[in-house]
Amino acid sequence: MLVVVAALFFAYVSWSYSNTLARVATAEKAVALTYDDGPNPPHTQALLELLEERGARATFFLKGRNVEAFPELAAQVAAAGHEVANHSYHHHAMGSLRKAGMVAELQRTNALIVDATGVEPVLFRPPFGVQGAGLKRALEELGMLSVLADASGADWEVTDPREVADRVLADVGPGSIVLLHDGHGDVDEPREQAGRAHSVAASALIIDELRSRGYRFVTVSELLDLAGG
Numbered sequence: 001m002l003v004v005v006a007a008l009f010f011a012y013v014s015w016s017y018s019n020t021l022a023r024v025a026t027a028e029k030a031v032a033l034t035y036d037d038g039p040n041p042p043h044t045q046a047l048l049e050l051l052e053e054r055g056a057r058a059t060f061f062l063k064g065r066n067v068e069a070f071p072e073l074a075a076q077v078a079a080a081g082h083e084v085a086n087h088s089y090h091h092h093a094m095g096s097l098r099k100a101g102m103v104a105e106l107q108r109t110n111a112l113i114v115d116a117t118g119v120e121p122v123l124f125r126p127p128f129g130v131q132g133a134g135l136k137r138a139l140e141e142l143g144m145l146s147v148l149a150d151a152s153g154a155d156w157e158v159t160d161p162r163e164v165a166d167r168v169l170a171d172v173g174p175g176s177i178v179l180l181h182d183g184h185g186d187v188d189e190p191r192e193q194a195g196r197a198h199s200v201a202a203s204a205l206i207i208d209e210l211r212s213r214g215y216r217f218v219t220v221s222e223l224l225d226l227a228g229g
């Protein structure tokens with residue numbers, strides 16, 4: 001009996017995660033840089049300047065609460081050609097919510113992003129990478145896709161830019177999705193967010209190194225279009 005229950009539980013968890021994306025299967029030297037928890041001035045601004053200087057595009061998983069506080073900065077992110085995506089409104093672990101609560105978090109954030117940028121997000125990154133039962137159905141209802149990452153700088157605990165970059169560079173390959181942060185998910189007040197200068201500095205190191213290896217930088221949606229190529 002216990003074996004059956006365990007097998008069913010395993011099957012359910014596998015199913016819950018079955019259309020989650022962490023890396024795109026492609027031979028092309030393309031990667032998607034992703035930034036979570038913003039917009040967070042002045043670090044998002046600094047990042048936009050760096051990305052423009054380097055001619056790289058990225059995907060920003062925006063926190064609804066921050067979009068509400070800084071709609072003009074969210075608009076700048078989209079206007080610069082980056083992909084804007086959804087990272088929930090409150091940044092709660094989705095596992096703590098029922099499906100209706102998840103849908104509410106996603107819809108509220110999508111509405112704020114549409115108001116600020118005119119763009120309706122199709123990608124969602126679950127806070128803390130925690131999906132929770134019901135998320136797959138919530139995303140299906142909204143026609144959205146959950147995006148994790150396969151190369152992380154661990155920039156929430158590592159503050160040396162070289163070390164953040166080295167962690168990413170150790171794991172990155174064709175089709176990789178790189179996880180970095182321009183804000184702080186666990187800080188509720190959008191105007192009390194701490195520094196992310198090390199993440200911006202690490203981004204410069206990552207872009208320069210990967211470019212010398214022949215990589216180009218695309219949005220997550222563009223990376224999806226390369227699947228199988």
Ligand SMILES: [Zn+2]
Pocket residue numbers: 036037087091127128184185
């Ligand atoms: Zn986050």
